[in-house]
Amino acid sequence: MDSKTLAYINLHGILANLVWLCQMDDEAKKLIEGVDIALAIEVKDGPSGTLTFRDGKCTYAEGVGKCDIKLPFSSCDKFNGMINGTVTPFPSKGLLKIGFLLKTFTKLTDILESYLRPAPEKLEDPVFFKKSTELMFHLIASAVSQIGNHDRIGKHSASYIVDGNVKLGIENGIAMQIVAKDSHLTTLHTCPEDCTAYMMFENINTARDLFDGKVNAVVCVGLGQVRIGGMISMVDNINRILDRVAVYLA
Numbered sequence: 460m461d462s463k464t465l466a467y468i469n470l471h472g473i474l475a476n477l478v479w480l481c482q483m484d485d486e487a488k489k490l491i492e493g494v495d496i497a498l499a500i501e502v503k504d505g506p507s508g509t510l511t512f513r514d515g516k517c518t519y520a521e522g523v524g525k526c527d528i529k530l531p532f533s534s535c536d537k538f539n540g541m542i543n544g545t546v547t548p549f550p551s552k553g554l555l556k557i558g559f560l561l562k563t564f565t566k567l568t569d570i571l572e573s574y575l576r577p578a579p580e581k582l583e584d585p586v587f588f589k590k591s592t593e594l595m596f597h598l599i600a601s602a603v604s605q606i607g608n609h610d611r612i613g614k615h616s617a618s619y620i621v622d623g624n625v626k627l628g629i630e631n632g633i634a635m636q637i638v639a640k641d642s643h644l645t646t647l648h649t650c651p652e653d654c655t656a657y658m659m660f661e662n663i664n665t666a667r668d669l670f671d672g673k674v675n676a677v678v679c680v681g682l683g684q685v686r687i688g689g690m691i692s693m694v695d696n697i698n699r700i701l702d703r704v705a706v707y708l709a
Contacts, residue, residue, distance in 0.1 A: 460706055463505055464609040466535035468707055469542045470506040471521065472601035473575070477510060479597050479648075480571050481517040483590050487570050490563050491515060496556060498564065499526035505535040512563075528553030528560065592667045593633055597648060599670060600627055600635045602704045603697060604644035607637075610707075616699040618642045623655030625693050629666050630659055630686075637697060656689030658697070672705060 481487045494512040501507040501523050509524040510517060523529070529552035532538040540546030550557060573581070574591045575598065582588050606613035607620075620639040624647075628634025634650040660666040665684045668674045676698060679685040687694045 461610055462535045462539060464606060464613070465707055466502055466505040466538050467605040467609050468602045469539060470500060470502070470508050471605055472598045473542065473571070474500070474510065474568075475508065475519040475601060476571060476575070476594055476598055477567055478517050478519050479594055480567065480574070481512075483593070484570055484574075487567055488515065490566055491517060494559070494563065496528065496559050497524065497526040498559075499523045499529045499552075500532070500538070501529065502532045502535055502538045505532075505538065526552065528556050530560075588667070589663060592663050592670070595670050596627075596629070596633060596666065597635070598708070599701070599704055600637065600646045600648070602707060603637055603700050604646040606703045606707065607644040607700050610703055613700050613703050614642075616696045617644055620644070620693050620696045621655075621690065623690065623693060624651055625689075625697050626651050626654035626657040626659070627697075628657070628659050629663055630661050632663055634659075639693070654689060656691065656693040657687065658694050659686045661685065676701070 481491055491512045492515055497509055497511040499507070499509045506521070507523045508519060508521050509526055510519050528550050530548045531551045532541070532548070537546050541548050550560070571594070574594045577587070577591050582591065607617035608614065617639070620642065622640050624639070625637045626634055627637065628650065635646065635648045636651045636654065638645045638647060660669065661684045665674070665679060669676060669679065676685060680687060
């Protein structure tokens with residue numbers, strides 16, 4: 460596991476997931492009511508991104524944009540340390556707004572963690588189960604692109620993916636796409652009108668079992684629980700990258 464790739468997943472995958480959390484969780488929605496703050500994170504020799512909380516919504520954009528608070532990190536290891544709770548960040552801008560970081564932002568990330576690393580008993584609630592699985596789906600789809608672009612093994616698989624897009628989705632549920640261009644992958648959290656290839660889970664339970672490593676994707680395809688089609692070589696190489704996702708998100 461490469462710390463730089465992990466940093467890209469942590470920022471563009473995990474923290475960017477606050478966008479979806481603030482749409483689906485009532486407590487998160489309440490926390491950002493009336494908040495008007497842009498938080499930028501910049502990692503030396505690594506990723507950067509800006510989370511904006513405004514008008515009761517959270518949005519995310521790669522890169523450092525106009526911000527009220529800026530958190531710089533001297534290395535990918537330092538940033539990863541913040542994510543796992545071993546490093547305390549210090550803002551280079553917006554010190555007077557540190558209350559947002561210590562209270563609102565920390566509470567938001569705690570709620571997000573409760574969905575991404577849920578207690579087993581919480582998954583017995585079907586509403587929580589659905590939200591948790593959808594958030595995990597957003598994270599995994601984002602992680603596929605980051606691993607395909609930065610991880611040594613992932614880049615090798617990405618180099619064999621022809622230009623086009625792969626639809627990943629749950630039947631009668633959410634769907635997103637991985638767009639390939641010149642061996643560079645981009646995750647779009649929208650359902651494509653057309654796709655070059657697709658991989659569709661028959662239901663949310665199958666998707667969750669695959670995410671949790673309880674079932675094998677190849678077996679699910681054989682049983683008809685996962686449908687694949689289009690340019691199969693694209694799906695095959697996406698699946699190879701998905702194997703790396705399990706390493707980073709374990």
